[in-house]
Amino acid sequence: MKEIRVGMIGYKFMGKAHSLAYRNVPFFFPGAAKPVLKAIAGRSEEGVKKAADELGFESYETDWRTLIDRDDIDLIDIVTPNNSHAEIAIAAAEAGKHIICEKPLALNVDQAERMLEAVTRNKVIHMISHNYRFAPAVQYAKKLIQQGRLGRIYHVRATYLQDWIMDPDFPIAWRLKKEVTGSGALGDIGAHIIDLTRFLVGEISEVVGAMETFIKERPIEGEAGKKGKVDVDDAASFIAKFENGAMGVFEATRFAAGNRNRNCFEINAEFGSIKWDLENMNNLHVYLSEDDKGLQGFRVINCTEEEHPYAHAYWPAGHIIGYEHTFVNLISELMKAISNNEHKQPNFYDGLMNQLILDAIERSSIEKKWISIPKKIEQLS
DSSP: OOEEEEEEEOOSHHHHHHHHHHHHHHHHOTTSOEEEEEEEEOSOHHHHHHHHHHHTOSEEESOHHHHHHOTTOOEEEEOSOGGGHHHHHHHHHHTTOEEEEOSSOOSSHHHHHHHHHHHHHTTOOEEEOOGGGGSHHHHHHHHHHHTTSSOSEEEEEEEEEOOTTOSTTSOOOGGGOHHHHSSSHIIIIIHHHHHHHHHHTOOEEEEEEEEEOSOOEEEOTTSTTOEEEOOSOSEEEEEEEETTSOEEEEEEESOOTTOSSEEEEEEEETTEEEEEEGGGTTEEEEEETTSOTTTOSOEEEEOOSTTSTTGGGSOSTTOOOOHHHHHHHHHHHHHHHHHHTOOOSSOHHHHHHHHHHHHHHHHHHHHTSOEEOOOGGGGGO
């Protein structure tokens, strides 16, 4: 079995999720290439050494450039804050390394275009970690749409609701600083629902949006009595028009009390509707108008049968899988892509498309008008 030697840059929440996936891929997908956790990089030697021990990496580096230069690394996994994605990815591509990067791909469109150009020019495999595409229920929804079971799509409703920063005493973190993160709820969680709807429905042609920051100053951790300005959005809402004529309504907020991680969508179409919610991720709700009168209504499909995408790799029907398995499924596709030298989605092209939409929503909220999504990037795909 081919081995893919992994070098990870960053090591906190997503580092843990990705590392678990690398370790589990050979168990659940024995036909895929085997990831080898070769090295991990972080700025704090104490922190990165501890992470290497806990996550299972053979070695560590305190400079990501040193990690990229190593001859025993095939794949660079970027799980750092957003403002470092572009520099690291471009350097990795120039070094001939394959890349997977956390979302959003970049801080802005210019960075995303340069990243896509670098991976394309250097002919390396590249993916972006939109893991929710890889829930079996989401993949099955895509299959129903591709089969024409729903017919023409009319409406898309997608929301991503969290509540983890509602406390005004919650200190400023990197996700609340524009220079580090690019945008707030919009780029952090809105990027996910944009990707899901692009995957399921198609390209977005134009958007109009609004953004709001509810708590404009927060305590600075470690500096008693001092506060810093919050310069990203706490919430964003937007309406979208799709190229196929569908209408979309979107909301991303970190101020929805009681919603810990509610990523959900509903699609209404010519012959029926589908609904999905991450907090109940194994179930897909399906309504088909062809059902007999009196029997019509949403049915709940528990997507754990062998017929459902990726479900065959896990347990018997009805034995549900969880959040971590979306990463296992994603990494299994990455291993196949590198082994076969073939591109898989979502990749940096999808990351750029996402960034174009994010930037258009932000512009719309400032200019208070509809913004069209540019098509120029098709030349880079």
